[in-house]
Amino acid sequence: MSGATFLQNLFNGLMFGGLYALLAVGYTMVYGILRLINFAHGDIMMMGVYFAFYASLAGAPLWLSVLIGIFGAAFLGFLIDRVAYKPLRNAPRISALITAIGMSFFLESIAVVVFGAVPKSFTAVFNENNKWLLDKTWNIGGARIPVLTFIVFLITALIFMLLFWIVYRTKIGMAMRAISSDIPTTSLMGINVDMVIGFTFALGSAMAAAGGIMWAMRYPNVFPYMGFMPGLKAFIAAVLGGIGSIPGAVVGGFLLGLLEIFLVALMPSAAGYRDAFAFIILIVILLIKPDGLLGKKSVVKV
Amino acid sequence: MQKQNDIVLEIKNLNIFYGAIHAVKGISIKVPKGKIVTLIGANGAGKTSTLSAIAGMVKPKEGEIIYKNNNIAGKSPHEINRMGIALVPEGRRIFPNLTVYENLMMGAFNRKDKEEIERDLNWVYNLFPRLKERLKQLGGTLSGGEQQMLAISRALMSRPDVIMMDEPSLGLAPVLVSEVFDIIKVINENGGTILLVEQNAAQALKISHYGYVLETGNIILENNSDLLLKDENVQKAYLGMA
Numbered sequence: 001m002s003g004a005t006f007l008q009n010l011f012n013g014l015m016f017g018g019l020y021a022l023l024a025v026g027y028t029m030v031y032g033i034l035r036l037i038n039f040a041h042g043d044i045m046m047m048g049v050y051f052a053f054y055a056s057l058a059g060a061p062l063w064l065s066v067l068i069g070i071f072g073a074a075f076l077g078f079l080i081d082r083v084a085y086k087p088l089r090n091a092p093r094i095s096a097l098i099t100a101i102g103m104s105f106f107l108e109s110i111a112v113v114v115f116g117a118v119p120k121s122f123t124a125v126f127n128e129n130n131k132w133l134l135d136k137t138w139n140i141g142g143a144r145i146p147v148l149t150f151i152v153f154l155i156t157a158l159i160f161m162l163l164f165w166i167v168y169r170t171k172i173g174m175a176m177r178a179i180s181s182d183i184p185t186t187s188l189m190g191i192n193v194d195m196v197i198g199f200t201f202a203l204g205s206a207m208a209a210a211g212g213i214m215w216a217m218r219y220p221n222v223f224p225y226m227g228f229m230p231g232l233k234a235f236i237a238a239v240l241g242g243i244g245s246i247p248g249a250v251v252g253g254f255l256l257g258l259l260e261i262f263l264v265a266l267m268p269s270a271a272g273y274r275d276a277f278a279f280i281i282l283i284v285i286l287l288i289k290p291d292g293l294l295g296k297k298s299v300v301k302v
Numbered sequence: 303m304q305k306q307n308d309i310v311l312e313i314k315n316l317n318i319f320y321g322a323i324h325a326v327k328g329i330s331i332k333v334p335k336g337k338i339v340t341l342i343g344a345n346g347a348g349k350t351s352t353l354s355a356i357a358g359m360v361k362p363k364e365g366e367i368i369y370k371n372n373n374i375a376g377k378s379p380h381e382i383n384r385m386g387i388a389l390v391p392e393g394r395r396i397f398p399n400l401t402v403y404e405n406l407m408m409g410a411f412n413r414k415d416k417e418e419i420e421r422d423l424n425w426v427y428n429l430f431p432r433l434k435e436r437l438k439q440l441g442g443t444l445s446g447g448e449q450q451m452l453a454i455s456r457a458l459m460s461r462p463d464v465i466m467m468d469e470p471s472l473g474l475a476p477v478l479v480s481e482v483f484d485i486i487k488v489i490n491e492n493g494g495t496i497l498l499v500e501q502n503a504a505q506a507l508k509i510s511h512y513g514y515v516l517e518t519g520n521i522i523l524e525n526n527s528d529l530l531l532k533d534e535n536v537q538k539a540y541l542g543m544a
Contacts, residue, residue: 171407171411174400174404174407174408175408175411177397177399177400177404178397178400178408180399181397181398181399181400182395182397184359184379184395185391185395185397186397186408187358187359187378187379187380187383188357188359188379188380188383188388188389188391188395189380189383189408189409189411189456189460190380190383190384190411190412190460191380191408191411191412192378192380193380
């Protein structure tokens, strides 16, 4: 591999990995608090992309469309928790899991009915003023890297800094961490636990939408099932990093993105097996280190 | 005897069921302002259930919990805490993944009065100098005794009108047991109203003003603590005297 190709792949991998990481964090935060795999997470991302897409069609400028997509997804995430998961807080975990799978199908079907099954091109959000985002490239070490790749990476990094600030430096973040270890005792501290859980869903959904919208800018194909595969990949990334661990999800996301891109780069004939490769990683990690790279040893409570 | 207008917390005819099990069978308790009231009794007598109902963790089937002239029975735990009732739960329930300082601030979560929070922090450091040395340590790394002190401090940080403590001496070394009871006394001398649940009946009665004896969900005896200490039945059943 030449230096230029290596750089090309590195940047691609970092961008992809960042997007996986943005989604993976939502999985891991919800799991950390409720021990629930929110299988509708990828579909919430999809909805966020559609919100941004239609806001743009309605005439909103790009920045506003992006914000509408992000806040729309945040509200949707909050709502889904209220309607679907909150009534099941004290039910067996399997009930909530089945509900999550049902919610995933529900969102996909709603999208087919409301937005139509025909894929739409996200390039519609670009106009004369911001088309340069798509066209402009930078030459780095002989590799031509789209400026958008850098912007995506930069925004991803900023979002993670904001996330870590919220989780480790604010009161609501402290409450989130407290809930992840002990929900009843947190409520004894005068904290409305349902509000904090709702906030966690909103935060994770907002990050997923941000990732989805950036994804759609790079691969401008918007369709009702677009959240399915990224959702699964992000789930793998979260398990790889150690589910429940936020730094783990970030590390797992970047690692999975880089591994996928470099697999294809080193073995172009295996390009078609890229998705299968991600699942092989999942199986291997479950076999040899089920707690993930940064996960805590899970102790079964008796 | 207890004067009616001094009562901060009054429980009337409390009934608690777990499924078909009738755990608390119509008990009534009065907690006067500035006093220590203790509930003693064996395992399964309904002590923890009673505290859980007051804190909002368990919904009573019947009965009233009157706090400052409001019936708070059936309210959620966070509402009850915000009204001024704090619980030091059984088994301490420290947040192991939060630092000692963060655990303390969890207690003060709904307070906005920064200077007063600072004052209460200093008071707590004064009560438990060992906590001050460990502020940056994770709660889970503390010893059992330190965790109990942190749990009490965390409850104090909400500046509650009533503190309920569920078995604060359980599982501690004898030296620490006396220390915990001394601290409870100090908190009371600083104006704290305390509802204490204990299996260590002798120590609990020694520091408290009034006591109730629970047996299988019923109050079988109540009196001033010094009189309960001298009661023949109490001595036999709970103080290990023949």
